[in-house]
Amino acid sequence: MSLFVTFEGPEGSGKSTQARRLYERLAAASYPVIVTREPGGTPISDMIRRIVLDLQHSEMAPTTETLLFSAARAQHVAERIRPYLELGGIVVCDRFADSMLAYQGYGSGQDLDILRTLTRIATGGLRPDLTFYLDLPAQQGLDRKRKAAQRATQDNPLSPKITATEPIEWNRLDARDLAYHERVRHGFLELIKLEPERWHVLDARLTMDELSEQIWHAIEVRLPSIRPLEDTHP
Ligand code: TYD
Secondary structure (H helix, E strand, C coil), rough: CCCEEEEEECCCHHHHHHHHHHHHHHHHHHCEEEECCCCCCCCCHHHHHHHHCCCCCCCCCHHHHHHHHHHHHHHHHHHHHHHHCCCCEEEEEEEEEEHHHHHHHHCCCCCCCHHHHHHHHHHHHCCCCCCEEEEEEHHHHHHHHHHHHHHHHHHCCCCCCCCCCCCCCCCCCCCCCHHHHHHHHHHHHHHHHHCCCCCCEECCCCCHHHHHHHHHHHHHHHHHHHCCCCHCCC
């Protein structure tokens, strides 16, 4: 049995840190695990990421944006996620298709049925087993991310501006207004209502350690179905 775990949430909710912590704890316990992110996760998908998140691409049409996120996802699933799950491993992914419904759907107003169809094409029907949603009011999340992005630029005197290669980037979607990010959050909450058994909602205002513990408790119960590395390679 494999396990596909995704993390979703607004900007600045700390989900990337939690995805990495979960990966580290699973790896330390010898579970076969990879951590990855969207958009990205493969060389081709990372190239698409640079195009779709670049602050300079203000002229990008909504359909172009959607197709680029989908193309990055299709490559990511085909090259990395599906093969690892087929080996019986655990994939921890920072954002996945729910982000498209929340951002391009609820945020930008694109047709949700079309987005669902595109997602099925890109993923071949693959869906997460479990999704953590780190909830945070939109304004608070944006403030956190803006500060972190500023710190990242100040720490690197060679960096003339925040770009897609910075560890914490201020990207084209972050730069949208507060109302957009509020629609995105509302979108996530609607998606959770449609499929409550898949989602695990967490309050992103808790400390990082508190969040990690809650995430670990939710994951622990699913681990008996995963074979640790010693068992797979005697
Ligand atoms: P990233 O820097 O990874 O931000 P975060 O820490 O918030 O995940 O940027 C990813 C951005 O892309 C983020 O603003 C959400 C957006 N996004 C979409 O709009 N649609 C998608 O399908 C995905 C995967 C991400």
